Amino acid sequence: MQEFGDFANIDIDKLLRDAGEQLVRMEQLQKDLDSYVGRGQDENGLVVVECSQLGVEELHLHPKAMRMASVELAGLIKAAVNEAARDLQKQMEEGLSAAFGDSENNPMKFVNDPDAALKQIKAAEAAYNRTHEDVMGELNRIRQQLQL
Structure with missing residues (x-):
């Protein structure tokens, strides 16, 4: 009988x-x-500024802002949009941490570390390739036993 390794203990x-x-x-x-x-x-x-996953949802300009030079107003708008985006990112990270914890399964860790994502993908690919080779070898062994 063939051993199943750790799979037998799942x-x-x-x-x-x-x-x-x-x-x-x-x-x-x-x-x-x-x-x-x-x-x-x-x-x-x-x-x-308020933004969601879809982008900027609200933009409120105080009447005093309308008296500013366009370059200065544009700078304030960009800064507010960037702050809103960071706030949204923080909320999403907190939500994902609540759902996944700080485990390996938290997808947000890959946002800031794409090399880690690539490493995990390559490890999964290697595991798939090993499994495929094992299965094909076993099928070949069965084919030989059955003389097909």
Whole structure:
């Protein structure tokens, strides 16, 4: 009889339970992501920006802002948009950390470290290739035994 290594010790009930719990967390995360709104404003409150996953949703300009030079106003708008984007990013990171914890499964860790993502993809590819070779070798062995 062939050994199954660590696969023989897998607790299927726990695996299914964990997968179900993660699915529930993912569904809640999707709902939460839709409600996240990043906010930013200049130090005097002349420009206020709100953004979501879709981009800038609101832009409020105080009447005093309209008396500013266009270059100065543009700078305030860009700064407020950048602050709102950072706020939205922070909310998303917190939501993903709540859903996934600080584990290897948190996809936000790959946003800031694409090399880690590439490394994990290459490891998965290598595991797939090994499994494929094992399966094909086993099928070849069976074919030879059956003299096909």
